[in-house]
Amino acid sequence: MTRHDTVSLTGAALEDALAPLRRAKSMPAELYTSPEVFGLERERIFLRNWxxxxxxxxxxxxxxxxxxxxxxxxxxxxxxxxxxxxxxxxxxxxxxxxxxxxxxxxxxxxxxxxxxxxxxxxxxxxxxxxxxxxxxxxxxxxxxxxxxxxxxxxxxxxxFRDDSPPLIEHLGDLPQRFGSHRLDQMRCVWTLSIPVACNWKLILENAMETYHTGTVHRDTVGAQVQRPIPTTGDWLCMQVLSRRSIGTMNATIPPLPQIERLDEDALEGTYFSVIHPNVQFAVSQDCMWWLNVIPLSADRSILELGGCFPESSLALPDFDHHRKAYEERWERVAREDMGVLENQQKALTSVKFRPGPLSGRDDMVQAVGRWNLAQLGV
Ligand code: FES
Ligand SMILES: [Fe+2]
The missing domain is CATH 2.102.10.10 (Rieske [2Fe-2S] iron-sulphur domain)
Known part of the structure; x- marks a missing residue:
């Protein structure tokens, strides 16, 4: 039995998914619905990587x-x-x-x-x-x-694997890219777990594109523009352009102070990353938050959100007043996404499902899929 037989994937569908972006299609539905694919991902992605x-x-x-x-x-x-x-x-x-x-x-x-x-x-x-x-x-x-x-x-x-390269190698140039944010001086003040009835990859794909923000988040963060950020190592990065932090959207509560001495690129916006396989670090001018996607089965995951601020902001007398605006934004936007993703998961079970053409704005979606497929050896 070939590997493709095992996971019921056809070569043509995978070729389309991996084609140059302008003629690429979305991944076959089995990638998100099949317990066999999930079993392979467990073995080849989650038991091998940091x-x-x-x-x-x-x-x-x-x-x-x-x-x-x-x-x-x-x-x-x-x-x-x-x-x-x-x-x-x-x-x-x-x-x-x-x-x-x-x-x-x-x-x-x-x-x-x-x-x-x-x-x-x-x-x-x-x-x-x-x-x-x-x-x-x-x-x-x-x-x-x-x-x-x-x-x-x-x-x-x-x-879980004792012979895979050290974490720092996995992270590639991430420490340089996020260097001026001095993440070591941040502290986690907030976490939230949300059970989600969808495949873990849908959450990460969604977290790496702004194509949907004008519709799904029309009442919250609204339309956004992103640019790709080149990376080395096992991670991906893009930046949502806005010289004001998008960690909060509440106009009535002023944002926390910007981190001092951010480098030129960092001042341009908020970095959204995927550290393969399953966590996003969103790094803004005044805070960072993570989306840790914990896979449970092919169609069930837990999204764990975490929010961190610089120690210097935590020390401000009115910090508690500010933090609420950030926490509300993180939760509200995440719940908007999860609603859409649970419906997408449902739709992917259609026996009539055919992969659709990707937009130029789906570049990072394709990049997430590419890395995962490479790990599976297909
Ligand atoms: S003491 Fe732990 S299982 Fe018996
Ligand atoms: Fe979103």
């Missing part, structure tokens, strides 16, 4: 933890008594119970809720009652199983 978890300051204290459900299974991010963040598979080495749920503080040890084995927050096994008779049992070999974790500028990423 993916975003959260900001470091969301786990500030010793013993603080946060759990994540990923396509590689549940994982834990925990800050040890030595202050270090570590990532582990979220299961007990005895008979596999889930160790932690949600987020909280585990103190100096993680205790299994099933038979009370316990682990130091650095992963070493501490307590294992009634194991004296177990032949060859070695406590040092039964600590939590680590998952690769690296941070850049306070953004924490994980990767």
């Amino acid at each position: 993916f975003f978890l959260c900001r470091e300051e969301q786990i500030p204290e010793k013993g603080d933890y946060k759990t994540f459900d990923t396509l590689g299974g549940p994982i834990i991010l925990v800050r040890g008594q030595d202050g270090q963040l570590r990532c582990f598979a979220n299961y007990c080495r005895h008979r596999g119970s889930l160790l932690l749920q949600g987020s909280g503080n585990c103190g100096s040890r993680i205790m299994c809720p099933y038979h009370a084995w316990s682990y130091f927050s650095d992963g070493r096994l501490y307590g294992c009652p009634d194991m004296k008779d177990a032949e060859g049992f070695d406590r040092t070999e039964n600590g939590l199983v680590p998952v690769r974790m690296e941070s850049w500028a306070g953004f924490v990423f994980a990767c």
Whole structure:
């Protein structure tokens, strides 16, 4: 059986999707609806690449933890008594119970809720009652199983594969492009999770084009103009042109101060990026927000939004007054998009569906698809 048979994709439809933009078509519907394609994506995209978890300051204290459900299974991010963040598979080495749920503080040890084995927050096994008779049992070999974790500028990423290149290589020239925003000095103040009945790729494609903003967001951010930003590494970027931050749209609450010493390009507008495979960083003149798309199945995802401001803005006496305008904008615009995307997902199940011609304004949509297909090896 060829790979195309496995995922029911025809060569001609893929050729059209990958053709030069002026004669390219949208992706075949199976890319968004097929459980087999989703299975391939899990194996070849999500189990191989770095993916975003959260900001470091969301786990500030010793013993603080946060759990994540990923396509590689549940994982834990925990800050040890030595202050270090570590990532582990979220299961007990005895008979596999889930160790932690949600987020909280585990103190100096993680205790299994099933038979009370316990682990130091650095992963070493501490307590294992009634194991004296177990032949060859070695406590040092039964600590939590680590998952690769690296941070850049306070953004924490994980990767299930031990031999893929380091995060910094994955990010390519992103650190230079966002250098003058000094993202390491930003702090996350807001997150929101929205369940969405659509394929994860629809959310990212939508997040990289302004073709729809004049219609879908006519009452909020309105029509926008974008320009492509060249990148190296596993990410894409475009910029929505506006010398005023588009992080807020509320005319009655003034925007927060612009970040000092932004470079010339950064002053021109807000960068919208996709760090492959599944997170967007939107970086504006006064803030950044992310759209982390957590795939659950071919037609279900969770959109997690996060909002960050420079520490200097957080220190302003009227910061709380300002932040509301940003949070409202982020949520409202996201919900406008998700409504359209859930309907698009429904329409893609039509047995009469045929891929349609792309516009010149769909350049980044095609770029998102290209990277994903390359990972699948088709
Ligand atoms: S499964 Fe954790 S102690 Fe038994
Ligand atoms: Fe949108």
